[in-house]
Amino acid sequence: MGKTIVIQPVSRIEGHAKVEIQLDDTGNxxxxxxxxxxxxxxxxxxxxxxxxxxxxxxxxxxxxxxxxHHLASAKATDAVFGVEPPPAGRRLRDLCNSIAYTxxxxxxxxxxxxxxxxxxxxxxxxxxxxxxxxQSNPEIGKRVVRNRHLGAQMLExxxxxxxxPVTAVPGGFSKPLTEKERDELxxxxxxxxxxxxxxxxxxxxxxxxxxxxxxxxxxVINTGFMGTVxxxxxxxxxxxxxxxxxxxxxxxxxxxxxxxxxxxxxxxxWTYQKFPYAKGWGEGFSMDPDNPKGVxxxxxxxxxxxxxxxxxxxxxxxxxxxxxxxxxxxxxxxxYHWARLIELLYNAEHVVELLDDADITSKExxxxxxxxxxxxxxxxxxxxxxxxxxxxxxxKGLVTDxxxxxxxxxxxxxINMSVNQAARALIKDGDYDQGILNMVEMAIRAYDxxxxxxxxxxxxxxxxxxxxxxxxxxxKDTFQN
Ligand code: MG
Ligand code: NI
Numbered sequence: 300m301g302k303t304i305v306i307q308p309v310s311r312i313e314g315h316a317k318v319e320i321q322l323d324d325t326g327n328x329x330x331x332x333x334x335x336x337x338x339x340x341x342x343x344x345x346x347x348x349x350x351x352x353x354x355x356x357x358x359x360x361x362x363x364x365x366x367x368h369h370l371a372s373a374k375a376t377d378a379v380f381g382v383e384p385p386p387a388g389r390r391l392r393d394l395c396n397s398i399a400y401t402x403x404x405x406x407x408x409x410x411x412x413x414x415x416x417x418x419x420x421x422x423x424x425x426x427x428x429x430x431x432x433x434q435s436n437p438e439i440g441k442r443v444v445r446n447r448h449l450g451a452q453m454l455e456x457x458x459x460x461x462x463x464p465v466t467a468v469p470g471g472f473s474k475p476l477t478e479k480e481r482d483e484l485x486x487x488x489x490x491x492x493x494x495x496x497x498x499x500x501x502x503x504x505x506x507x508x509x510x511x512x513x514x515x516x517x518x519v520i521n522t523g524f525m526g527t528v529x530x531x532x533x534x535x536x537x538x539x540x541x542x543x544x545x546x547x548x549x550x551x552x553x554x555x556x557x558x559x560x561x562x563x564x565x566x567x568x569w570t571y572q573k574f575p576y577a578k579g580w581g582e583g584f585s586m587d588p589d590n591p592k593g594v595x596x597x598x599x600x601x602x603x604x605x606x607x608x609x610x611x612x613x614x615x616x617x618x619x620x621x622x623x624x625x626x627x628x629x630x631x632x633x634x635y636h637w638a639r640l641i642e643l644l645y646n647a648e649h650v651v652e653l654l655d656d657a658d659i660t661s662k663e664x665x666x667x668x669x670x671x672x673x674x675x676x677x678x679x680x681x682x683x684x685x686x687x688x689x690x691x692x693x694x695k696g697l698v699t700d701x702x703x704x705x706x707x708x709x710x711x712x713x714i715n716m717s718v719n720q721a722a723r724a725l726i727k728d729g730d731y732d733q734g735i736l737n738m739v740e741m742a743i744r745a746y747d748x749x750x751x752x753x754x755x756x757x758x759x760x761x762x763x764x765x766x767x768x769x770x771x772x773x774x775k776d777t778f779q780n
Pocket of ligand 2: 313360361362363364365749750751752
């Protein structure tokens with residue numbers, strides 16, 4: 300075998316990964332692997348806890364996505380206790396979800412993926428970063444920081460703290476919103492909406508047109524898609540039914556508490572991440588980029604693909620234009636960025652709309668709950684895709700079993716396939732440089748993975764391996780359990 304190219308760490312993603320590209324004797328790509336080199340394990344250590352504590356415990360899974368875990372968990376506890384939160388409780392959860400989305404989509408577009416497009420894919424890595432962005436566009440840089448800060452401030456007003464929240468509880472939301480707080484939030488929400496409009500226009504004028512050729516080829520694969528929609532098919536990020544779409548655009552809708560009938564998970568010995576696949580399609584599972592089986596994608600592009608419409612006017616206009624230009628389902632991987640900006644606009648509009656809702660300041664935000672033996676499934680659309688929390692309790696309300704399918708896990712197979720496609724297309728006869736390796740990373744960044752969130756298997760099926768290297772990087776010893 301020829302040389303192995305290692306990209307480690309993959310930069311400008313959440314969490315830690317390395318990419319290995321194995322070349323054959325002629326210098327062409329024989330195989331690739333995206334390895335996730337961290338382990339979380341919450342599926343094990345939530346067991347034995349009172350289930351009402353879980354919405355608070357699971358926020359520690361991730362400092363980037365705490366709101367998504369908090370809300371999916373609160374919904375799972377609603378189901379365990381068999382209760383439905385009152386309208387104000389639902390709206391306050393939905394409001395926090397959309398505020399957190401604006402913050403995270405702004406972070407990803409400008410700071411994580413932006414340097415590739417603003418500075419260029421093959422710009423020197425000393426400037427291809429957030430500092431480079433701030434130096435080349437100081438005015439935009441300031442607005443990005445300001446608008447992320449506004450998101451954090453708004454979450455603090457609604458729930459007391461912006462990260463690791465505690466306010467979504469079984470049966471609703473613990474803190475009603477006062478009229479005074481609502482009045483404080485409205486101008487902030489309007490300012491974020493202005494920035495969302497600016498971001499969409501800026502990308503359509505100055506970024507996307509320059510990269511349309513790259514979009515057509517980089518990391519392109521052909522898969523199915525999954526996301527949440529309301530009963531009438533509109534995009535929804537807090538609640539609804541899951542829609543699982545085949546590559547040909549045909550789809551099936553199901554309530555998320557039936558997810559095990561549609562999705563199964565595979566384990567591979569070389570990574571801590573599991574590989575969910577659509578078992579309902581009956582074709583098994585294969586990550587061969589030329590002939591995938593059972594593979595579907597989640598996150599922004601998937602949600603735009605599965606939805607029939609968006610309920611807010613500005614995002615709906617962008618949605619129509621996107622469908623017109625790229626068809627449905629759109630398969631080009633870099634279109635995740637475009638879809639993410641449509642969602643930024645939707646969330647910014649939705650926050651303004653929710654603050655205007657008469658129910659939002661009602662004092663009736665939660666209902667009482669009583670422990671019982673039950674199973675409950677909660678699902679919310681995290682910025683990175685459909686997030687499933689599945690709990691079981693005994694008659695004292697203590698947790699006996701937990702399964703999490705974290706958003707990025709659904710995209711595990713697609714990310715591996717896109718990296719393989721990109722590496723094979725870009726590395727020929729042993730020829731590559733920093734720019735080419737960064738393009739391989741760009742195929743990963745499009746998916747905005749959160750790997751810190753997404754590794755929970757501790758059932759002893761995956762070995763822990765420790766490699767000991769000398770100062771020159773030569774392998775000296777290996778331990779494996
Ligand atoms: Mg799991
Ligand atoms: Ni996360």
